[in-house]
Amino acid sequence: MLTHFLLLFIGALLVNNILLIRFIALCSFFGVSNSMSTSIGMGMAVTFVMVLASSVSWILWHFILVPLHLEFLEISAFILTIAALVQFVELFLKKNSPSLYRAMGIYLPLITTNCAILAVAFINVSNHYNFIESIIYSIGVSGGYTLAIVMFAGIRERIASAPVPKAFQGYPIAFITASLMSLAFLGFKGLFGL
Amino acid sequence: MKRLLRPLVNGIIRENPILILMIGLCPTLAVSSAAINGIYMGLAATFVLAGSNLLVSLIRKWVPDQIRIPIFITIIATFVTIVDMVMHAYAPDMYNILGIFIPLIVVNCIILGRAEAFAYHNGVIESLGDGIGMGLGFTLILIVLGGIRELLGNGTLFGFQIMPSSYKPVIIMILPPGAFLTIGFLQAIQRYRGGKS
Numbered sequence: 001m002l003t004h005f006l007l008l009f010i011g012a013l014l015v016n017n018i019l020l021i022r023f024i025a026l027c028s029f030f031g032v033s034n035s036m037s038t039s040i041g042m043g044m045a046v047t048f049v050m051v052l053a054s055s056v057s058w059i060l061w062h063f064i065l066v067p068l069h070l071e072f073l074e075i076s077a078f079i080l081t082i083a084a085l086v087q088f089v090e091l092f093l094k095k096n097s098p099s100l101y102r103a104m105g106i107y108l109p110l111i112t113t114n115c116a117i118l119a120v121a122f123i124n125v126s127n128h129y130n131f132i133e134s135i136i137y138s139i140g141v142s143g144g145y146t147l148a149i150v151m152f153a154g155i156r157e158r159i160a161s162a163p164v165p166k167a168f169q170g171y172p173i174a175f176i177t178a179s180l181m182s183l184a185f186l187g188f189k190g191l192f193g194l
Numbered sequence: 195m196k197r198l199l200r201p202l203v204n205g206i207i208r209e210n211p212i213l214i215l216m217i218g219l220c221p222t223l224a225v226s227s228a229a230i231n232g233i234y235m236g237l238a239a240t241f242v243l244a245g246s247n248l249l250v251s252l253i254r255k256w257v258p259d260q261i262r263i264p265i266f267i268t269i270i271a272t273f274v275t276i277v278d279m280v281m282h283a284y285a286p287d288m289y290n291i292l293g294i295f296i297p298l299i300v301v302n303c304i305i306l307g308r309a310e311a312f313a314y315h316n317g318v319i320e321s322l323g324d325g326i327g328m329g330l331g332f333t334l335i336l337i338v339l340g341g342i343r344e345l346l347g348n349g350t351l352f353g354f355q356i357m358p359s360s361y362k363p364v365i366i367m368i369l370p371p372g373a374f375l376t377i378g379f380l381q382a383i384q385r386y387r388g389g390k391s
Binding site for chain 2: 020021022024025030075079080083123171176180182183186
């Protein structure tokens with residue numbers, strides 16, 4: 001049982017890294033990876049919302065949509081729930097935990113359209129994960145997200161002061177960097193038979 | 195007719211969503227391992243874009259400013275559900291390949307972005323033109339990217355053998371790193387040409 005959870009976690013964290021192998025949530029990967037501090041804040045915010053969102057969407061799916069035979073409303077129901085949840089979290093943090101709000105408040109509105117959150121909700125449903133599995137899976141995915149975006153930000157900080165050819169400055173070199181990172185993560189394929 | 199065509203051409207070339215505006219990257223990179231995937235994904239997104247732009251511009255006079263985003267998202271989600279169910283029924287193989295990226299059209303920044311930035315402020319015909327143009331611009335990049343990757347990584351184009359049999363495929367091009375590499379070079383070429391003219 002424990003090994004099963006561990007494999008699920010490692011698989012989501014490294015082998016099927018959500019950014020570099022599965023290509024989900026790339027807008028934020030290139031958008032907010034200009035400095036280490038913003039990418040750490042974004043990673044924290046994504047982790048927090050993802051765990052919360054996948055538990056809420058699991059409950060919504062198993063206790064509301066399936067008993068009422070409304071499975072076809074999956075897309076609308078999940079996106080609206082997640083959007084409402086993010087708003088609610090933002091208000092709650094603003095009121096009750098100003099320090100946490102300062103650390104990740106500005107990233108929360110970005111998260112509503114962050115596809116990773118919604119993707120994990122869909123994957124949990126389509127892979128028939130139970131409640132504990134979906135929580136562990138979402139922790140693994142968000143850990144993988146944070147790992148990749150923080151490493152990427154570290155590299156981009158150095159690229160900013162490197163002599164890059166004019167046509168490659170900015171996004172093109174960032175894409176090529178991402179390609180090399182993706183190549184490195186491809187090396188995890190087959191780890192523990194995953 | 196001109197009102198329809200101008201935003202349409204604009205979306206395909208001058209404001210191409212992927213190369214110029216840098217939005218909607220996830221499905222672009224993920225499904226572009228073969229050219230044919232690009233056509234399906236692009237047409238699905240074009241349908242949603244055109245439909246949501248049309249509907250948003252029709253109802254824009256009655257939508258209160260404060261709750262416009264949830265209304266837009268609901269409209270988009272409805273169109274995505276239609277595409278999802280139609281593809282599941284009529285193109286099940288492609289549905290399995292595109293997988294999670296069909297439902298994820300709902301959070302594609304291009305669609306909400308166009309509803310908010312264009313359709314909410316413009317007439318019905320212009321909005322329809324803009325939706326189709328943006329969708330076709332997106333499709334075009336998907337096909338180009340998919341074509342390059344398929345040709346180099348597999349030696350085929352739309353499933354037909356193009357390269358001579360002595361050609362040794364560069365497998366890396368159809369694996370995830372190849373997607374980043376190709377789009378990086380495409381953008382660099384675009385910049386180089388833009389810098390010259």
